[in-house]
Amino acid sequence: MRILLAEDDPLIGEGLRAGLRQLGFHVDWVRDGEAAERELRAHPYAAAVLDLGLPLKDGMDVLIEVRRAGSAVPVLVLTARDAVPDRIRGLNIGADDYVIKPVDLHELAARLRALIRRAHGQPQERLRIRDVVLDPAARTVQLEGESVALSAREFDLLHVLMLHADQVLSREQLEQHLYSWGREVESNAIEVHIHNLRRKLGAALIHTVRGVGYILPRDSKK
């Protein structure tokens, strides 16, 4: 999952980026409010972690602007300010979660996963489509009850397709979902990963819509 981290403190930003990467997120890190707003408008992030006391533009203002622009991206406000009025205000202007520093890395990851899941109308932690079950927390995939070994990138691609089940996603969209900045993406990388997923999970799972992209239908009647 590609998320945006907006945090001005170098030590915390560094740590969160490294820690969330260990837990399977692709993290883009910005250090000020204006960059946060620009990136949130430009890319389809699965979620954002927003510090409130950002230079150039306050986190609250970033959130207001992003929501005004119609973005529904799940936003987790991460702040050291715990005064109740601050929290209420944060939630009122459209934050999806409000976490006080210091936060446990695993808790933060779990909350982010929950936010992403809820944003896709998914009540359970595990995603199930037909015989395929994906566990985002454990990062495991089962086919008919049997574990299937996937690479990190294959897992992420499957995760995105399952979250957006019944939607056609273009190659560019998938790349945006999967790669944080500064990563060189080979032009056929997505095709290679799709090929591998079909090989491991069955050819019927993912359909190609020629000239448009890929789709993972919820039901197999086709």
Added chain:
Amino acid sequence: MNNGPPTSLQGRLVTLVLAVVVTVWLATAAMTWFDARHELDELLDSHLAQAAALLVVQQTHEMHEIDRDGEGIDAPSLHRYAPKVAFQVFHEGRLALRSANAPAVALVERDKGFKTGFATVQIAGLTWRVFATHGGERDVQVYVGEQASSRASILWAVLHSTLWPMALALPLLALAVWWAVYQGVKPMRRLGRALAERPAQALHPVRVEGITSEMVPMVNALNGLFERIGTLLESERRFTADAAHELRTPIAAIRVQAQVALGETDDALRRDALRRTLDGCDRATRLVEQLLTLSRLEANATPTLAEVDLRTLVQQVVAELAPRAIGKNQSLEFEATEPCSLPGNEALLVALARNLVDNALRYSPPFARVRVSVLQHAGRVELLVEDSGPGLAETDSRRLGERFFRVPGSGESGSGLGWSIVRRIAAVHQLEIEVNRSAALGGLAVHVSGQGGRQTG
């Protein structure tokens, strides 16, 4: 201060007013008494003298014809005081004539020699006022006397008519005074009620209808106090929120970095995360130290001041921070020509200098120059810290010294307390701080100046 139950203002006023009124009345009565007695004495004495004169004139013509042996003549009683007036006429040592109510003995003892004029005598338990005079002939003595009790009763009657209405009016007056005072202190009562009805936490100004001019300073002082307390509470609330924020940030960093180290499989990356964990610890330590310095400064407003040599002190600070500058490839210079003494607290001045030099190093890029000078001119001592860093925007330099204010976008992890400490220490030492752009180095210049000590200048 009286520790008993508070006395009522109403009661005090009523008591005081009535006491004053009664005192004035009593004084008036006493004056009336003395005045009336004096006037009465003069009036009645003149009547005695006049009566005596009449007797003398009469005796001169009639003495020989009516020389009956001490026989009383009942003078007609023409007035209710008349029975108390008596006369005696002595001729050749014998009582020739007397009024019926006159005593048989001479009104004035004659063996002591005869004296004309007034006298007050005691005869048979009665006090008499007597006027004695010679008759037309040498051997005739005329005494006219009046019982003193009659005078007293006249006096009493006069006083009675004056005092009686006063005594009657007193309870009425007390009531009237009570009512007037009650009306008068009404605004006070209203204020008291308004204060009693306020919630204990309320800090809004007191507003009472129709307060008197005497109460205005009281209400103003009270409202001023409420305002100050409100500001103080607000700043304390902000401080607590800010302190919580600042304390949580390094802890959050430590926690995250430690978890990253725990979850990292790559050895080099794990060492990296552990090193950052230690950075976070250093930052937390520094923050706690700064907070403690600040709170000690605020708790102890007047530290002991002694003569301190600023040059030696700043030199030590520069020496202490030199390794930091070298680590960042910055050049740190110190300039001072002569010892500069000023009254101060050494530990505090060290903290001030360290914060300023530390800031200059921290917020200047690598390869920057930082120059620290101690100067003196015209009896004033100045510490000047200049750098070749980016300097400060006007708006930011005005906010320096606000607790936890950090220049935005500086990318440095200061505590935001350094300037609060610097300003506080400067205030304690009555030093002036000026922040501007360094003419020599182009970055920030901080001038701290104050009156030099004894040895200076």
